[in-house]
Amino acid sequence: MKTKHFFIALFSLSLIATSCSSDDDGTKTPAATPNIVELAQETPSLSSLVAALLRADGDLATVLSGDGPFTVLAPTNDAFATFLSDNGFASLEEVPTDVLSQVLLNHVIMADVSASDLVSLGSGYTSGSATGAGDENISIYFDATNGVTFNNVATVTAADVSASNGTVHIIDAVLGLPSIVDLAVANSDFSNLVAALGSADGDLVNVLSGDGPFTVLAPTNTAFNTFLDGTALGDVDTAALSQILLNHVIIGSSITSTALVDLEAGYTNTGATGPGESPLSLYYNTTNGVMFNGISSVIQADVIGTNGIIHAVDTVIDIPTVVTFALADPTFSTLVEALTTLTPATDFAAVLSRTETGNSDNLNPNFTVFAPTNDAFAALAAVPEEGPLTQILLHHVIKEANVTSSMLNNPGDTTATTIEGDDITITLPGTGNNIANITDGSGSTDIGIIAVDVQAGNGVIHAINKVMINN
Structure with missing residues (x-):
């Protein structure tokens, strides 16, 4: 009997050894680590995610079984149930497959990102894999200051689940496809901007939640605090606030920082309006970072939403005067010198910064300024003394008129009287490379x-x- 039991035990050990090893030397071979899709298939609470991956356009199950590395923010079954209910879908089968694909891709980061990586960064933006404005990847906002949250809607409930081709963080909500407003609301450093959008005339929250595309230059809380200088936001005139905010919005295009750098410098228009309802201009220069109107620098570029792009800026861009652009644009640096250093007896900067009429000297806005470039000044045989130079400069300004190119006779002549007193005549069309x-x-x-x-x-x-030159 003892011999029989011995052989039974020996046979059992042999079976165990065989099942744990496929190597000739008898060493154990650990079970292969599952890839992200296999891991999800093995996790009961992620069955809805698996079903969504199999149903969506783009063969996502195969994609996420590839080499990677990927980081997947994996919504639970409960998260999917809430998402479907909130969006009016009775089941996963009712979600259009192209939309479902984009929603799922908004949970995929094309890098292996651990929770400790996010905690070390604190908060910020990363790129998902869904496609947003300008065919750029939609951004995801993360905040790891109190747990790890994404877009201020989803919290990590199980972090750093390792797979062979990346990492899974299980989350308690589905990340919808965010507009630029959603991305601003998610980031606490834009809370003043969000409050201002809600307070201003023009229903700007709904406007910027529309189709777009928009490029928004988003002042941080610090920028707003500096601008308000102790004034409560509720005490700011709501019509004026609306124009200031619209002066941070480029309507009809989503412009990346790379595109601006390629352009180097120039002007575009904002959603704010000036005299005659003409759109206000915005000057950009990228010789030293990306700067607008010579005062506001981009400190976080290319936050991509479904309907546009956000660039965080460090200064509120107030409504510009003609002096603002002369100071911002280095093309006019000699003109600025002529208006200031070379003519100290006349405060041209103060006069041309006026926004109110009724001035005692009758030099009232609006002003039309014909601004000589640096090359134009360089072509002078010599810069005149202060007295004659002052009259020459006044010969370049028309007061109480905002004369745009559309107001000129075309073809034909348009005559106007300058502050200096002499007339100038503008002829359209111009000759050679001249507009006029x-x-x-x-x-x-x-x-x-x-x-x-x-x-x-x-x-x-x-x-x-x-x-x-005047007469």
């Missing part, structure tokens, strides 16, 4: 307008290629 030609007070006819309609809140600038 100008005849100045001295009778010179070879002055060209080379850029038009830089619109400020108190007037408009047209760049010219030669300094005009």
